[in-house]
Amino acid sequence: MAKKNVxxxxxxxxxxxxxxxxxxxxxxxxxxxxxxxxSKHSQIYPELKRLEEEGYITSHTKIVGQKLEKRFYAITESxxxxxxxxxxxxxxxxxxxxxxxxxxxxxxxxxxxxxLRQMFEQEILLHEAKFNYLRERRNLLFASSExxxxxxxxxxxxxxxxxxxKCIWIG
Amino acid sequence: MAKKNVxxxxxxxxxxxxxxxxxxxxxxxxxxxxxxxxSKHSQIYPELKRLEEEGYITSHTKIVGQKLEKRFYAITESxxxxxxxxxxxxxxxxxxxxxxxxxxxxxxxxxxxxxLRQMFEQEILLHEAKFNYLRERRNLLFASSExxxxxxxxxxxxxxxxxxxKCIWIG
DNA sequence: ACGAGCATGTAAGAGGTTACATGATTAT
DNA sequence: ATAATCATGTAACCTCTTACATGCTCGT
Numbered sequence: 001m002a003k004k005n006v007x008x009x010x011x012x013x014x015x016x017x018x019x020x021x022x023x024x025x026x027x028x029x030x031x032x033x034x035x036x037x038x039s040k041h042s043q044i045y046p047e048l049k050r051l052e053e054e055g056y057i058t059s060h061t062k063i064v065g066q067k068l069e070k071r072f073y074a075i076t077e078s079x080x081x082x083x084x085x086x087x088x089x090x091x092x093x094x095x096x097x098x099x100x101x102x103x104x105x106x107x108x109x110x111x112x113x114x115x116l117r118q119m120f121e122q123e124i125l126l127h128e129a130k131f132n133y134l135r136e137r138r139n140l141l142f143a144s145s146e147x148x149x150x151x152x153x154x155x156x157x158x159x160x161x162x163x164x165x166k167c168i169w170i171g
Numbered sequence: 172m173a174k175k176n177v178x179x180x181x182x183x184x185x186x187x188x189x190x191x192x193x194x195x196x197x198x199x200x201x202x203x204x205x206x207x208x209x210s211k212h213s214q215i216y217p218e219l220k221r222l223e224e225e226g227y228i229t230s231h232t233k234i235v236g237q238k239l240e241k242r243f244y245a246i247t248e249s250x251x252x253x254x255x256x257x258x259x260x261x262x263x264x265x266x267x268x269x270x271x272x273x274x275x276x277x278x279x280x281x282x283x284x285x286x287l288r289q290m291f292e293q294e295i296l297l298h299e300a301k302f303n304y305l306r307e308r309r310n311l312l313f314a315s316s317e318x319x320x321x322x323x324x325x326x327x328x329x330x331x332x333x334x335x336x337k338c339i340w341i342g
Numbered sequence: 343a344c345g346a347g348c349a350t351g352t353a354a355g356a357g358g359t360t361a362c363a364t365g366a367t368t369a370t
Numbered sequence: 371a372t373a374a375t376c377a378t379g380t381a382a383c384c385t386c387t388t389a390c391a392t393g394c395t396c397g398t
Contacts, residue, residue: 040387041351068394083278106207214357242378355388359385
């Protein structure tokens with residue numbers, strides 16, 4: 001995937017919330033946001049350097065313990081601008097999803113193939129994990145007050161329409 | 172994604188169905204199966220050569236028109252074996268999905284952000300397209316006779332459980 | 343003191359995209 | 371004829387992963 005360096009914007013987006021060191025970002029990828037984004041530290045550190053060279057972030061060090069200099073990065077004004085430009089860019093209409101599950105499903109012609117059932121069960125586990133994450137995020141973002149719920153009525157209606165269709169497919 | 176060369180198995184899987192030229196495979200990626208897999212011709216042609224060198228496929232040319240030699244590939248016995256080994260490999264439990272939609276949703280803290288609604292609408296269109304494709308595939312694979320439906324009862328039950336959970340999330 | 347985790351980096355190489363290139367076929 | 375599409379290839383480049391490498395800190 002030689003794509004358009006999305007990591008760059010992920011880093012800007014995270015630094016837009018608060019100052020972070022490279023290692024902190026690595027930890028975020030390992031835990032909190034790992035369900036929908038991940039990068040290795042070997043990619044994070046060079047990218048942070050590049051962003052600083054380009055002026056989108058600044059850094060300063062802080063002594064931890066006796067000797068260790070931990071480097072914290074903060075977003076700059078131009079970084080903030082760049083980030084919001086990216087957020088405004090529409091999602092690509094043709095997401096070239098490389099979905100291994102659907103792929104295998106397509107390549108297995110035999111309905112009685114011994115791995116079919118196992119594959120479905122695995123896929124279901126993956127979806128369940130994703131679902132749990134999404135529900136949590138939704139609770140955080142859209143809270144539970146009736147007032148806020150009304151504001152996002154349109155969102156709920158549209159999303160529900162999609163889900164209903166999916167249920168028709170299954171049922 | 173420096174992954175484990177999935178394209179290799181996609182090619183084997185397609186050639187397992189019938190003889191194909193590189194260009195035919197390119198066309199398949201552009202149309203029929205493009206929803207869940209895609210590779211450029213600049214990646215397909217070298218990979219086919221490599222597979223032939225490794226003995227997993229063979230090729231022969233066929234004259235089209237006056238001069239053009241179109242090269243068709245066919246799977247070998249060892250290729251068939253390799254493919255079915257791969258099909259038996261379990262899907263990776265931790266799919267590092269790089270989901271730009273969820274990502275942007277996470278990075279946008281402001282519930283009143285002007286792009287939020289547009290983003291949801293776009294995402295819904297993407298899901299609708301995917302849904303349509305999946306329904307079609309399901310109809311092809313699992314046909315509609317009552318006998319076959321019973322055989323896939325377990326599949327339906329499990330899938331339904333997943334969908335119901337998703338609907339709870341929305342509703 | 344010692345081990346687990348914190349913290350940061352580089353190098354090699356695989357996978358994938360974009361662009362460069364060329365020529366034949368087919369339908370209008 | 372000529373344009374769109376068929377058909378095949380290579381080169382440069384970028385992203386990302388794997389592996390190599392080093393040193394510090396903190397809790398027990």
